[in-house]
Amino acid sequence: MNDALQQPGLIQQILDVSLGHYLVAAALLFCIGLYGVTTSRNLIKVLMSIELILNAVNLNFVAFSKYVTPETLNGQVAAIFIMTIAAAEAGVGLAIALSIFRHFKTVDMEKIHLMKW
């Protein structure tokens, strides 16, 4: 451990976060979100997972903005835009969820399949 700490550049390497790291983090976040969306039974959980996916995208935007075009703020603007939309989407989504709950007395995704053949 000491050797490792003493090795010059290791901490630096860890601290020196590159674009790749951000992308990997965002990808992981995306996959977690996707996993949540596809496997959750609870409608609220699905909505929350969607937020995760959106945030993964946001992370990508910001990261690209920092590393690829530092002189402009295009990515940041997009991120803020997405956040706004996410807020609206959450509002609508929760309203639908509430409506579904009132109708079916449940928010279990397994039990809501009106469109089944």
Added chain:
Amino acid sequence: MQLIAQNAWLVALFPLLASLLIFLAASVNREANRLGMSLSILGTALSFLWSLGLLGTRLMQPDVVMQGAMRWLTAGEFDFQIGWAVDNLTAMMLVVVTFISLLVQIYSAEYMAHDKGIPRYYGALSLFTFSMLLLVLADNLMVLYAGWELVGVSSYLLIGFYTEKPAAGAAAKKAFIVNRVGDFGFLIGIMILFYMTDALGFSAVTEGVLAGKVPGMTLTLAALLLFFGPIGKSAQFPLHVWLPDAMEGPTPVSALIHAATMVVAGVYMVAKLMPIFASATTPLFGSFLVLDFIGLIGGITAILAAAIAVTQNDIKRVLAYSTVSQLGFMMMALGMYQPVIENEVLVSIVPLGYTAAIFHLFTHAFFKAMLFLCSGSVIHAVHTNDMQKMGGLRQWMPVTAITCLIGTASISGFPFITAGFWSKDELLLAMWQAGSPLFGLAAIAAVLTAFYMFRLYFMTFEGDYRGDLPAEKIHESGWAMKGPLVILAIPSIFAGFLGTPYTPENLHFSSFIHYVAPHAAGHGEGHGAAHHSGLDPVVFGVSLCVFLLGAGLAYAMYRRNPLLSASALAEKLAPLYKASLNRFYFDELYMLGVKWGILMVAKLSYFVDKFIIDGMLVNGAGLLTLASSETLKYTQSGRIQNYLLSVVALVVFLLLVFFWLPFGKVIL
């Protein structure tokens, strides 16, 4: 005169108007009998007077050009006109058609008095007259064809007039369908000529043909196809079967259709288009020209129909077969020609029987219409068509008997004083001059003609009465029926004097109607040879013998005390007699053809339609869709997460393809 000549098309207009008005009146009041009758007779009477005026103009001022046209449609370069033209032949036909038509309509006033649907009858009769006049007036092939088909339609209406009789409906259908068989050839012939010459007018087409626009063999084929029309319409062998069945119609209709008008349309058409037929100098095979074909068909028809007529017992059927036979005579004469050979090459053809055929058409129209009207008078009196149930009717119906005797004498060719003798003499003369072997055939057919006509007369009017109807109920017809008979008896005798060898040249029929050889544009005047031959002793002798033989045989067999037993003769010639009685089995033969030919085709196409088109293609497509959707519907689980999963799976799969497969990048 000028007015009449310039508006000849009005001749056709009067009956058309009458017909429209009658049908209109009939739609308001089905019992508008008097109105219908008067309108029809008025229209035809006007037409008749107008036609007389036209004929007079043609006779006195032969140079007046009578024609006119109306533009109907223009398509690019082509300008289609509905045109009419009156030449000598047309003028004569107009008079004959309107004259017979007028008399038949007057006759019908009494004959049809007790029938229902009189307005319908007169409407159809007027329509028929209009169609026939249109056909005659036409100056181009398409208008001729239109009139031709209209004649077919209105004859269909008239033959099937007694709608309550199934046989009438069947006969009407048969007439229509059999005619259609011939008409398809006619139409194809018209199309070929139109395609080759870019014209439809008679003169324009003839010019095109003379200018060599139509290759030899094509022209021959076109002429042959054109002749299919007359085979159907003029009831020539092998399409003669419809005419005897058409006797199911009212008898005056038979007189009109089967004597003066419809059936002679074919003869008229061949005469009118003679320049085209005569130009078809390329033989079909060997040295067999289209005109030879026409003559041969006519010859077969003449002898065949005459052979059938001798055994028939239905009075109208005898007359019907007699008509078929006489039409055969006319066709035979039209097929007679004199080849003009230069350097061993056939350069042109001079028709020989043109005048004779038209002359026979002219005289035949009168006496055949009269004979039919006589038979109508008889049927009206005894209420049967069967001659075996007649006999001795002369004592009750003297006028009918005498007119019928005149007609019989005329058609059989009673020497010197009847019209039929002179016209038949002309026919035989034409064949003799052409040196055709058909001369013998014609002579035999003429013997048979005299025989069956006198057989008809003797069986009907002489001997003892054999009918079921009490004799005291039989009475002569009224004047509306007797009048036309008497009027027709006059031309049945005197019309012939126009064409005797002793007639002065300028009054002779052939100076008015003769074949005018067409001439290519710019090749000088056409020369019309009004050949007017003197008496040929051989032909004259044959004509005489023919009459004496036929009439004598009939007298011997059918007088009160027969010298020769008809039934014994029938037994001796049993196979021949039976074949003739059964009309040589033509109907059966055709029915067999229909059964085995058409029905098999129909069954086959039914099978193909039912099981292959409907079964495999139509239902198969439906079944496939059903099965696939029944299977695939289970993917619709209604759970959105499943769909999402499949989307993700697909994306993952595509990514794998993209990155792992060597050619993945090419695919995507």
